[in-house]
Amino acid sequence: MKIRGCSIEIFRFKHDTVVRNFLSNSSGPVNLVKPISPMPQRTVPVLPNKYIEETTGAFQANFKNCKEFVKYRYNEEYPPSHIRNCLPEKPTDIKGVDQVVYKHVHRKQMIRKLPTLLSSKFFTLKFFPDSHHVSLARKSNIAYTFTNRGGFNLNDPLLAKSLTEYKGKYKKLAFFQEKLCPLDTAVGRAKYRKFIKRSLFESLHKYVKLPKDLDQVRGVFFFRFTIVPATESDKQQVMTDLDSALNVLLKSNSNYKSQLLNVVKEQNKAFRNGQVLVKEVKMYNTIGARNVPGYYSKLPYIDDMKKLL
Numbered sequence: 001m002k003i004r005g006c007s008i009e010i011f012r013f014k015h016d017t018v019v020r021n022f023l024s025n026s027s028g029p030v031n032l033v034k035p036i037s038p039m040p041q042r043t044v045p046v047l048p049n050k051y052i053e054e055t056t057g058a059f060q061a062n063f064k065n066c067k068e069f070v071k072y073r074y075n076e077e078y079p080p081s082h083i084r085n086c087l088p089e090k091p092t093d094i095k096g097v098d099q100v101v102y103k104h105v106h107r108k109q110m111i112r113k114l115p116t117l118l119s120s121k122f123f124t125l126k127f128f129p130d131s132h133h134v135s136l137a138r139k140s141n142i143a144y145t146f147t148n149r150g151g152f153n154l155n156d157p158l159l160a161k162s163l164t165e166y167k168g169k170y171k172k173l174a175f176f177q178e179k180l181c182p183l184d185t186a187v188g189r190a191k192y193r194k195f196i197k198r199s200l201f202e203s204l205h206k207y208v209k210l211p212k213d214l215d216q217v218r219g220v221f222f223f224r225f226t227i228v229p230a231t232e233s234d235k236q237q238v239m240t241d242l243d244s245a246l247n248v249l250l251k252s253n254s255n256y257k258s259q260l261l262n263v264v265k266e267q268n269k270a271f272r273n274g275q276v277l278v279k280e281v282k283m284y285n286t287i288g289a290r291n292v293p294g295y296y297s298k299l300p301y302i303d304d305m306k307k308l309l
Contacts, residue, residue, distance in 0.1 A: 082140035083300040085218075087208055091194075091201040095140035097220055098299060100280040102147070105134060110267055111222065115259040118245040121157075122227050122238050123196075125245050128220040131309045132264045133274025135219045136302050137281050144200060146193060146223040151183035155228055182228040192228050195235065196242075203242045207250060216250050265309045273308050 082093035105111040111126065118125045128134040135143075153160035163176060170176065182188035200221065208214055229235045248256055271277070281299060289295060 079296055083296060085141060085214070087204055087214065088140070088142060088201060091198045093140060094142055094144055094197050094201060095138075097134075097139060097143055097145050098137040098281045100277065100282070101134060101137050101145065101220075104277050104280075105222070108270070110134075110271075113267070114222075114263055115256055117248060117256065118241060120237075120241045122225070122229060122234070122241065124224040124226070126222045126224075127249060127260070128222060129216075129260065129264060130218040130301070130304075130307055131261075131268075132219065133268050133271055133277060133305075133308055136274050136304065136308075137277060137299055138220050138301055139299060141218055142204065142221075143219070144197065144221040144223065146196070146225060148183055148189055148225065151181040151226060151228075153179045153181060155182055155230065157227070183225055188228060192225060195229070195238070196223060199239045199242050203239070203246050206243065207246045213250055216252070217246065261309065268308050273305055278302060 080093070081087075081089040082095055088094050114126045114128070116124060117127045153163055166176065183192070204217060208217055229238050248254065251257065268274070281302065283298060283302070284290065285298060289298075
């Protein structure tokens with residue numbers, strides 16, 4: 001270490017010399033002041049980490065080349081659960097749809113003509129089965145999507161209506177001009193979506209027990225959010241609503257299922273089994289994605305038109 005062009009040892013020597021010269025001219029004894037001794041350098045011993053167990057080194061691996069490793073690491077015969085005909089293994093296996101679906105479902109009021117699976121104060125839920133051409137653009141066996149349109153000021157429809165109808169002298173204040181809705185923030189939307197996905201995952205594993213049940217829930221769950229659950233009782237109500245929706249979906253002989261099948265046939269015919277949708281989808285997120293080890297199709301069901309009604 002250097003201080004103003006000199007090392008710390010030289011600085012200490014000069015400092016001691018100045019102090020001793022000063023004390024030699026004074027009446028006090030010099031031996032009362034001890035010189036500053038240089039600090040010894042301390043080394044920290046490197047101890048073995050007892051929490052890390054020794055494993056087979058890279059030089060002892062049984063792979064002769066990188067191709068063998070890729071074949072071992074990315075087994076094409078056993079694809080991820082989200083594209084197999086099974087329930088999702090974790091909530092993140094419930095994925096979304098291609099971005100063109102959002103515009104497509106509003107053509108000729110397609111989403112409005114689809115029967116409502118469930119409507120509550122928190123959301124409205126509709127379902128596109130795998131026999132509907134919209135399901136061709138889903139990214140997982142059981143997918144979900146949503147629209148952020150909606151929501152109420154201060155997360156309360158009655159309070160929002162009262163604020164809108166207010167005509168008093170404070171009407172021009174900034175408080176009455178702005179809209180404070182949880183769904184207007186990225187954090188609010190992300191938290192709500194994650195909660196819905198986790199709740200849907202739990203409901204699926206609770207009620208889907210047989211292969212025929214799995215056939216009924218394959219497709220896209222389309223949510224339209226309205227009110228964000230704020231309390232634990234609200235969250236419990238959302239989970240109860242999703243349970244009710246799945247129970248309706250699993251009933252084969254119901255008015256909802258008969259209406260749904262009729263609308264699916266009508267819309268598949270009107271949109272030529274989704275030929276327009278298939279042409280507009282984005283098959284790859286990046287150039288050369290198919291050459292990446294472990295690549296699986298972004299839209300694994302895009303060519304599965306044989307299931308359409």
